[in-house]
Amino acid sequence: MFDGFEVFDVEVDGVRIHGRRGGSGPPVLLLHGIPETHLMWHRVARALADRFTVVATDLRGYGDSSSPPSAADHGPYAMREIARDQVALMGVLGHRRFAVAGHDRGGRCAYRMALDRPDVVDRLAVLDIVPTADAFARADARFALGYWVWSFLAADDPIPERLIAGDPGAFVDHMLDGWSSDPFAFPPEVRAEYVRCFSDPATVHSICEEYRAAATLDVDHDNADRGRRQIRCPVLALWSLDGPLPEWYGDPLELWRPWAPHVRGHAVPGGHFLPEERPTDVTTALHAFLTQPSAGVDPRTGRSW
Numbered sequence: 478m479f480d481g482f483e484v485f486d487v488e489v490d491g492v493r494i495h496g497r498r499g500g501s502g503p504p505v506l507l508l509h510g511i512p513e514t515h516l517m518w519h520r521v522a523r524a525l526a527d528r529f530t531v532v533a534t535d536l537r538g539y540g541d542s543s544s545p546p547s548a549a550d551h552g553p554y555a556m557r558e559i560a561r562d563q564v565a566l567m568g569v570l571g572h573r574r575f576a577v578a579g580h581d582r583g584g585r586c587a588y589r590m591a592l593d594r595p596d597v598v599d600r601l602a603v604l605d606i607v608p609t610a611d612a613f614a615r616a617d618a619r620f621a622l623g624y625w626v627w628s629f630l631a632a633d634d635p636i637p638e639r640l641i642a643g644d645p646g647a648f649v650d651h652m653l654d655g656w657s658s659d660p661f662a663f664p665p666e667v668r669a670e671y672v673r674c675f676s677d678p679a680t681v682h683s684i685c686e687e688y689r690a691a692a693t694l695d696v697d698h699d700n701a702d703r704g705r706r707q708i709r710c711p712v713l714a715l716w717s718l719d720g721p722l723p724e725w726y727g728d729p730l731e732l733w734r735p736w737a738p739h740v741r742g743h744a745v746p747g748g749h750f751l752p753e754e755r756p757t758d759v760t761t762a763l764h765a766f767l768t769q770p771s772a773g774v775d776p777r778t779g780r781s782w
Contacts, residue, residue, distance in 0.1 A: 492562050504575040511581060512671050515535050551694060576767055581605060584604055585609055598710055604751050605715065631685070657754055704735075717744065717747060
């Protein structure tokens with residue numbers, strides 16, 4: 478699925494990051510969501526590799542990246558720490574400044590990276606998310622039922638870990654089939670890889686720790702930055718037309734503008750898993766965003782970015 482890409486396992490600050498690299502040109506880092514691994518980008522990565530050096534990785538604690546020990550405050554799994562892994566990895570690969578695109582949990586890593594390290598992120602794309610603190614602040618009954626995994630995975634150790642261990646395949650299938658508009662978007666071999674990774678108790682514990690950190694430290698970090706720091710690079714936000722974001726938040730760009738004055742974006746037909754359900758739409762949007770000048774006007778809104 479990644480023809481022409483090389484597989485790597487790189488140690489950065491005691492954490493092994495697994496991924497693939499291919500293509501040539503300006504560097505682009507692709508970050509995945511849950512319950513996926515870097516494999517979610519396989520259709521988009523191949524298309525982007527014609528013009529860009531594409532790096533697709535497994536986040537700390539996901540896929541075949543390592544799962545370092547956590548701590549009482551879940552600090553090792555805060556997005557700030559996960560983003561540091563990815564910045565260090567890109568440095569080892571020779572990329573001191575790069576674009577980053579992240580879906581779901583990868584999008585949360587990506588925007589935290591852009592806030593903390595504006596010196597390395599020159600463009601940011603976030604797919605089907607709003608900022609973490611905003612999501613929690615606006616949570617209601619629809620959120621509790623639609624995104625129940627936010628609360629379930631953040632529950633005290635070891636309850637979610639033990640329950641998932643009983644049938645990891647059912648948990649993965651529930652997320653893929655429940656949040657997508659096309660369950661056939663996931664080839665059997667890719668779905669099997671997602672289940673394989675969720676069958677590893679260390680991986681599941683790490684993912685739960687990441688959700689525990691999201692509900693505490695990530696919210697604290699967002700609130701500490703609110704009104705004080707902004708993402709200064711161009712930002713592209715894409716979201717699912719058939720997913721809950723338009724229903725829950727109206728125009729998601731309105732939530733992003735206080736954080737990113739240079740944001741633009743639009744809805745993409747289909748469900749939550751945009752790179753797998755609508756790879757051509759995502760590739761087209763990313764290609765246009767990554768190749769346009771760093772300042773200009775969004776033709777959809779007339780806003781500068």
